[in-house]
Amino acid sequence: MRQMFNSLQVEDGILSVRAAQQIQERIRSGELRRGDRLPSERELSEYLGVSRTVVREAIKLLKAMGLVRVRQGVGTFIAEPGPEILEAPIAALMGSGPKVIADLHQVREILEPPIAAMAAQNAAEDHIARLEQAMHDMEANIFHLERYIEADQRFHSILAEATGNSVLQLVAYSIVDLMQRERHLCFASPGATQRGCYHHQRILEAVKARDSQAALAAMQDHLGQIRDDITPNIQSLLSAQEMTETAEDGA
Amino acid sequence: MRQMFNSLQVEDGILSVRAAQQIQERIRSGELRRGDRLPSERELSEYLGVSRTVVREAIKLLKAMGLVRVRQGVGTFIAEPGPEILEAPIAALMGSGPKVIADLHQVREILEPPIAAMAAQNAAEDHIARLEQAMHDMEANIFHLERYIEADQRFHSILAEATGNSVLQLVAYSIVDLMQRERHLCFASPGATQRGCYHHQRILEAVKARDSQAALAAMQDHLGQIRDDITPNIQSLLSAQEMTETAEDGA
DNA sequence: TCGGTCATACTGGTCGTACCATTGCATTTC
DNA sequence: GAAATGCAATGGTACGACCAGTATGACCGA
Numbered sequence: 001m002r003q004m005f006n007s008l009q010v011e012d013g014i015l016s017v018r019a020a021q022q023i024q025e026r027i028r029s030g031e032l033r034r035g036d037r038l039p040s041e042r043e044l045s046e047y048l049g050v051s052r053t054v055v056r057e058a059i060k061l062l063k064a065m066g067l068v069r070v071r072q073g074v075g076t077f078i079a080e081p082g083p084e085i086l087e088a089p090i091a092a093l094m095g096s097g098p099k100v101i102a103d104l105h106q107v108r109e110i111l112e113p114p115i116a117a118m119a120a121q122n123a124a125e126d127h128i129a130r131l132e133q134a135m136h137d138m139e140a141n142i143f144h145l146e147r148y149i150e151a152d153q154r155f156h157s158i159l160a161e162a163t164g165n166s167v168l169q170l171v172a173y174s175i176v177d178l179m180q181r182e183r184h185l186c187f188a189s190p191g192a193t194q195r196g197c198y199h200h201q202r203i204l205e206a207v208k209a210r211d212s213q214a215a216l217a218a219m220q221d222h223l224g225q226i227r228d229d230i231t232p233n234i235q236s237l238l239s240a241q242e243m244t245e246t247a248e249d250g251a
Numbered sequence: 252m253r254q255m256f257n258s259l260q261v262e263d264g265i266l267s268v269r270a271a272q273q274i275q276e277r278i279r280s281g282e283l284r285r286g287d288r289l290p291s292e293r294e295l296s297e298y299l300g301v302s303r304t305v306v307r308e309a310i311k312l313l314k315a316m317g318l319v320r321v322r323q324g325v326g327t328f329i330a331e332p333g334p335e336i337l338e339a340p341i342a343a344l345m346g347s348g349p350k351v352i353a354d355l356h357q358v359r360e361i362l363e364p365p366i367a368a369m370a371a372q373n374a375a376e377d378h379i380a381r382l383e384q385a386m387h388d389m390e391a392n393i394f395h396l397e398r399y400i401e402a403d404q405r406f407h408s409i410l411a412e413a414t415g416n417s418v419l420q421l422v423a424y425s426i427v428d429l430m431q432r433e434r435h436l437c438f439a440s441p442g443a444t445q446r447g448c449y450h451h452q453r454i455l456e457a458v459k460a461r462d463s464q465a466a467l468a469a470m471q472d473h474l475g476q477i478r479d480d481i482t483p484n485i486q487s488l489l490s491a492q493e494m495t496e497t498a499e500d501g502a
Numbered sequence: 503t504c505g506g507t508c509a510t511a512c513t514g515g516t517c518g519t520a521c522c523a524t525t526g527c528a529t530t531t532c
Numbered sequence: 533g534a535a536a537t538g539c540a541a542t543g544g545t546a547c548g549a550c551c552a553g554t555a556t557g558a559c560c561g562a
Contacts, residue, residue, distance in 0.1 A: 014544070016311070040513060051546045053304070056514085060267070060308050064315030072514045073553035086337065103418040110365045110419075167354040168361075171422055266516070291542060302517045307543085323543045324525035508559080516551070523544075530537065 015050050016057035022048065023062060027078055037075040038068070086174045098234045104179050105230065109223045111172055115160050116203055116219035117212035123162035128208055130158050135197075135204050142193040149187070153180050155200055162207075189229045199225060266301050267308035273299065274313060278329055288326040289319070337425045349485045355430050356481065360474045362423055366411055367454055367470035368463035374413035379459055381409050386448075386455050393444040400438070404431050406451055413458075440480045450476060 023044075026032050038044070041059070045052040059076055062068045069079040119127070137151035153176055160172035187193065199222035206215035274295075277283050289295070292310070296303040310327055313319045320330040370378070388402035404427055411423035438444065450473035457466035 016544085042513090053545060053547085057308065057311050057544095059514095060311040061315050064312050070514070071554085073512080074555080075513060100418065103416045106416055107418050107422060110362060114361045165354045165357055167351065167358050167426070171358060171426075175418070175422075293542085304516065304518085308515095310543095321543070322525085323523070324541080326542060503562100505562085506560090509557090511554105511556085513554070514552085517549080519547090521544100521546080523542100525542075526540090528537100528539080530535105532533105532535080 015054045016061065019044075019048055019050060019054055019058035020061040023058060024065075024067065027067060032078050034078045034080045036078050038078065040075065086170065101179070101230065102234050104175055105223070105227060107175055108179065109220075109227070111168070111175065112156070112159075112223060113216045113219045115163055115168060115172055116207070116215040118165070118168075119159045119162040120207045120210055120212040120215040122164045123207055127158055127162035131155060131162075131204050131207065134158060135200055138193070138200060139197050142197060145187060145193070148193050148196075149180055152196060152200070153177065159203070159207075187229075192229055195225055196222070266305045267312065270295075270299055270301060270305055270309035271312040274309060275318065278318060283329050285329045285331045287329050289329065291326065337421065352430070352481065353485050355426055356474070356478060358426055359430065360471075360478070362419070362426065363407070363410075363474060364467045364470045366414055366419060366423055367458070367466040369416070369419075370410045370413040371458045371461055371463040371466040373415045374458055378409055378413040382406060382413075382455055382458065385409060386451055389444070389451060390448050393448060396438060396444070399444050399447075400431055403447060403451070404428065410454075410458075438480075443480055446476055447473070 023032075023038065032038060039047065041052050041055045045055045048055065059068060059070065063070055067079060068076050070076045123131075134151045134155040138148055138155065141147035141151065156176045157169075157173055160169040163169065199218060202218040203215055203222065206212075206218050274283075274289065283289060290298065292303050292306045296306045299306065310319060310321065314321055318330060319327050321327045374382075385402045385406040389399055389406065392398035392402065407427045408420075408424055411420040414420065450469060453469040454466055454473065457463075457469050
């Protein structure tokens with residue numbers, strides 16, 4: 001039924017790449033499921049008919065793709081493909097600068113209001129319960145920034161998950177996560193967490209009431225507030241950056 | 252010359268990961284620029300004080316991240332980070348199924364109308380010229396599907412680029428590209444290319460007129476047409492998939 | 503019997519060498 | 533001068549040895 005492996009006419013003769021594709025194929029086909037331990041490198045090398053060097057490089061590729069998790073002394077395991085595997089490529093793609101922060105926020109302003117509206121329509125009871133938990137955690141930690149940010153991020157993740165759209169969830173998670181890395185920008189203003197709680201509360205109530213219009217509006221207000229908080233900081237950073245670049249040009 | 256590398260107290264003892272970070276750091280800092288060739292593996296291993304195995308695995312990681320391009324017999328080069336490096340992780344993350352196609356399209360419906368509106372506001376003359384070129388290529392190839400699809404994709408990419416938002420460009424490119432892979436769904440209906448030309452023409456004219464509202468509406472209509480084209484196909488695929496799953500359950 | 507210690511047999515991580523395959527360039531040859 | 537040749541450098545593969553964690557179970561003492 002599945003000798004499709006050989007049918008992959010991979011022009012890339014590199015054995016390690018091909019080996020990685022073979023393993024990947026076995027994962028995708030369900031032959032190996034998440035959490036499973038795949039054979040040891042020595043076994044794989046014998047099974048695939050290549051040296052352990054090749055197997056190791058193949059696993060290295062899979063690891064970079066986030067498909068496996070390697071634990072020394074234990075084994076290599078199929079990882080649950082989490083949205084975080086996008087972070088590295090995205091981060092590598094666009095070194096972080098103030099301009100990128102502004103761009104990120106702009107994308108959020110496009111994506112998240114519709115997400116909130118969809119969540120209000122499609123959220124299951126379980127999602128609402130988890131949203132309330134996240135809401136509670138935020139309110140309990142308005143002075144504990146680390147925990148507050150975690151709950152904040154969790155809130156938005158659950159919202160994206162509640163849409164039932166896996167792609168949306170993926171993209172939204174990546175954007176929010178990259179955004180939160182610049183937490184010192186978003187939460188520099190005094191009272192930012194309190195204002196955040198207020199807006200999140202409005203979003204949550206709209207979702208519970210299944211009012212997608214209200215959810216959309218609440219999310220727009222929320223993001224507008226964040227924009228107001230970060231804009232002055234970004235402005236100063238942008239001007240600082242320009243000065244630096246000017247200085248470099250002169251050097 | 253620069254033993255700054257030693258100052259990185261990376262707790263992750265894995266040498267290859269650390270080596271990859273060191274090289275990555277040198278790229279990010281501008282010490283190595285895109286297109287540059289980095290030292291040979293043998294030189295790097297000596298310079299970093301590790302074996303060539305480690306250097307190779309580090310390069311493998313960078314390659315998976317899309318940061319370098321390796322050419323046998325020539326060397327390893329810093330790659331221009333293109334948006335396509337996101338495709339592999341995204342594709343790996345969500346095996347393609349009819350549900351994913353529908354989700355992808357939904358995200359497009361959220362993202363692209365605002366993109367068109369922003370492009371109408373911010374497009375430079377150069378962008379408009381390239382949009383006209385893409386438009387022309389589409390009209391010239393309404394019966395040559397391969398070329399038509401290429402021009403179609405190019406049109407949307409230029410539009411995203413014209414927004415001036417790098418993150419938006421990145422996300423939109425990934426979505427559109429993944430979408431186009433299911434071209435047999437999007438262009439199965441007769442006359443799909445002609446209808447596409449009509450809508451693209453409307454979008455282009457709105458952008459040229461700097462009318463963001465019209466651009467937004469035109470893009471909405473365009474995506475709505477695509478949705479009408481693909482919906483029946485997806486429905487049949489979904490039902491077929493359910494039948495397969497039912498059969499597997501019985502087995 | 504219970505509980506801790508330690509030997510052991512895995513696992514992945516690193517190393518070094520040798521060799522193969524491809525490429526680019528200098529040299530030779532016509 | 534142009535084509536063929538040879539050489540040197542690069543990345544790709546292989547093998548074998550050993551290092552470094554981890555889990556397991558045998559062992560021994562209380």
